[in-house]
Amino acid sequence: MLRIVDRYLARELLVSFLAATLILLLVTVGGTLADLLQKIARGRIPADLLLALIGLRTVDALTTLAPLAVFLGVQIAYGRLYRESEMAVFSASGLAMTDLLRPLLILAVPLAIVMGTISFWLAPAAVRQSQSLLQEASRSLIVAGLEPGRFVELPNNDGVIYVESMNGDGTQFKKLFVASERSNDKDATTNLNVITAASGELFHDADGSGRYLGLNDGFRVEAVLGQDNYRLMRYERNDLKLQDSESDSSADSVKRSATTTQLLSSQDPVQRAELQWRLAVPFTTLVLILLALPLAKSSPREPRYARLLIALFAWMIYNSGITLGRAWISQGKLSPWFGFWWLQVPTALIGLFLLWRSQQLPRPRAPATRVHAPVKP
Secondary structure (H helix, E strand, C coil), X not given: CCCHHHHHHHHHHHHHHHHHHHHHHHHHHHHHHHHHHHHHHCCCCCHHHHHHHHHHHHHHHHXXXXXXXXXXXXXXXXHHHHHCCHHHHHHHCCCCHHHHHHHHHHHHHHHHHHXXXXXXXXXXXXXXXHHHHHHHHCCCCCCCCCCCCCCEECHHHCCEEEEEEECCCCCEEEEEXXXXXXXXXXXXXXXXXXXXXXXXXXXXXXXCCCEEXXXXXXXXXXXXXXXXXXXXXXXXXXXEECCCCCCCCCHHHHHHHCCHHHHHHXXXXXXXXXXXXXXXHHHHHHHHHHHHHHHCCXXXXXXXXXXXXXXXXXXXXXXXXXXXXXXXXXXXXXXCCCCCHHHHHHHHHHHHHHHHHXXXXXXXXXXXXXXXXXXXX
16 A cells, blocks of 8 residues: 555656656657758668657667656756755654655556667557658659659759659669759869660669669760760660668667567677666666655755756766666677666665765754853952
8 A cells, every 4th residue: 555645756757757757758759850851862761761760760770769867857846845944844753865766666667667668669660661661662653753754853852853654663664764963163164964765664783772773775965065076886785873862770789679589699899788778777777766756855955956967967977877887788889788777776776875865864963162261359
């Protein structure tokens, strides 16, 4: 049975945690949206995948946002109670500092389980789904924004492209026209390039990343605007390279998309660092909650966000240690058996020490001695 004060504090913590999570998500989604829109404008990502990629990247970002959100949530909730003297009332009623851990555990334990699920399963699945969508989009001209019977501008103002007809999956087309102009800064001239083809298809190179248009039976015209030295070539086969698609196949994405089973059986230091990172996420949530409780203690006369700034500084140090440890494990400088315990255990001990110290009553000051002047008879 939960006490009334436990339910009250748990409700305050939950509301502050959700508010902090919402604010951090808005910041993250804003940055993700700006990045995706830039890539869409450059033609690296199809516009139809915008919302799906935002959702998938948000799931992956929760492994970093949620521990910070709960850390800030404790600071906001308990800091308000200290400023409004509600904690003084609880203390006068016999509620010790350690009794505040009970409502924290009500939030911390389920959240740690959820974060473990996201870290080991949902986040890698989201990265894999994002890679699958991008790979599928790179295999179709339709998904990339090319419509039959319509002139479409190429990314980065490289010209226009037109196809008369296209098959259902967007890999084969007929009657293509491409026109582009490029400025030459050396002699201040503009080069004109026109390509036509009776038919063609979209294909990838051996590694699956480069995209090419295989053109059949066409003409290519090269010229300099304002001059009459046009160059006309007729070809039977011509391969035109398209701008590389956003395949998301970097080493960081590959390790983040690996399943936990693959990480457990891998001897690669990079994969082992990823496994330790996933294991550290739920424990980071518990450690930060333990550290946030004593840091939230303040007096009513303190500035409103003074303790919050101190807490953010502490989180920055902790997060920098996590990043540094991840790099050390990836480079083989730190054994995977150490993981992040070398950072989490001292941080937890510091939180316990601050919690113990916050319960200690201040020592009474010695009364000041007064010197009495002798009384004259």
